[in-house]
Amino acid sequence: MSLNPDLAAFLELVEFGRLTGASRAMHEQTVEQARSDFEASSQVIDPSPPGELSVTELQVPTRDGALLPARLYRRPDAVSGQPVILYLHGGGYVVGSLDSHEAVCRRLACLGEFAVLAPTYRRAPEHAFPTAQLDCQDAVAWLAETAAQLGLDRERVVFAGDSVGASLAAGLAIAAALPQAGLALKPLAQLLFYPVTDISQERDSHQRHAAGYLLETQTLRWFYQHYAPNPADRLDWRASPLQARDLPPLAPAYVGLAGFDPLYDEGLAYARHLQASGTQVTLCDEQGLTHDYLRMAGIVGAVEGIYRDLGQWLQALLAR
Template sequence: MPLHPDLAGFLELVEFGRLTGKSHPMHSLPVAEARLEFERASAILDASPPEAVAVQALRIASRDGQSIPGRLYRRPGSESRVLPVLLYLHGGGYVVGSLDSHDSVCRRLALAGDFAVLAPDYRLAPEYPFPTAVEDCLDSANWLLEHAAKLNLDATRVAVGGDSVGASLATVLAISAVHAPQTMALRPRAQLLFYPVTDISTQRDSHQRYAEGYLLETATLEWFYAHYAADASNDWRVSPLLFLGLQPLADALVSLAEFDPLFDEGQAWAEQLQGSGTAVTLQVQTGLTHDFLRMHGMVAEVEGIYQQIGQWLDQRF
């Protein structure tokens, strides 16, 4: 299937900006500027996120004595009800991305089904290289278990999820819950994995097919990895595909973009999950690129994706 026409038009504008010198590839920018550009893109991709969501600012304790910001999203009027919760981890290559860049995603997820969404703002590289992001996410999961009752959340009905490297971090949590329970006491019922990074140690065919011109570029991926885990590419916590002896994990929804350099490794991870005995629902979003969850304001079909997410997750809760 060809690129979605609205997305194709947007990518043509991006390319025109590069040709005229008005925009530049992320991997050519200083980190601070790349972060600003990523934040600005959110307002373009989804200019009108839903306002009718109850949002609570939180502080989540980390193992080094610091704390990281977090946000809890709920349907308005549901504050007095005990809800299941999705622990959602934003994407951004471990280098960019924030609570703000994915605020619209979390708002839409919170309205998609009968559950709350907890989003921790794990710390980023290069200031905080591997394994800080992993440890912040593990700490967030354990914090959720400890504080769920105070927040009117049901710690027995939890899912982990994320997009891009956020999905990778969610995968680490799901694996840890089974294979390293001493590091994570929370036991998720489900995983939501959107276009995950599952192996930074090698490039596959899709890295070449979609290397440029499809929003996320292969050179940008390598730039991210160099900042975060240059010396740890074979560690399963950044390359889950390298994990040996995988046992069945929580039910997984794996949603991939057709035009994405990460497509092949996402498909390989879905197959590895299935081989472990994990129940997997694999979806390929035809005509779309990486980051489609943030494109609600640009691609009409994204609304249907959110509806499917909500239905699938409600069934697991």
């Protein structure tokens, strides 16, 4: 399948910026520059997300005493006892923030009955593996304790994320199924968009789409070196969910992949890994798109349909 024409036009502009020296690949920048550029990109690729929402700024305590920012997105007509999507942003463990994924959270909160709770987690290289996963586990514990006072239903929580956020969400879903992990609640489902599922090796799609499609294989290597410089850590399922063995059936999974993504093969392998465990999997294979498509609703017309289909899946989930 060919690249989506809206996206192809955008990639031409990106390449022109590279050729003229106006922009550089993320792995060629300092961490601070990469973070700044990633934040700025959000204003270009989705500048006008839905505005009619209530957004509450919160703080989530961690096991080591830190307080991490979080945001709760709700429609104005929300009622108490709402189901909630716990959404974890992408960014390779190094870049990404609540601001970079503000538009995604707003769009998710407008799909139907779900509120969206977006906690942050500490990033590498300042905080290496397994800090991000532990911070997310602490966010789950906090949600379990405070759901009632926030007007949320702790029995109807969906773990969700994109890219490494999807990896973190997958790790939470695994932890929820393992008694020894002691996770505070069990999810209703998991939403995994173009997930990072195995940072211990590279597959064929890392070569097929190594450069020219926004996320580059060299950038992935840069991310992983910051987050998990120790090769042994990359085999831990908290960093590489595909390395989890003898999985019981997990919460139903909605897995969204992008055809022009270096992570495509490992995402497909993880969907099959879940199916082999007895987990119910809905696979949405967006062959004409690249990594990060959820953030592109402002430039790629097809993304609106992806959100609409996801909303229908979530409503069917509640109906069951």
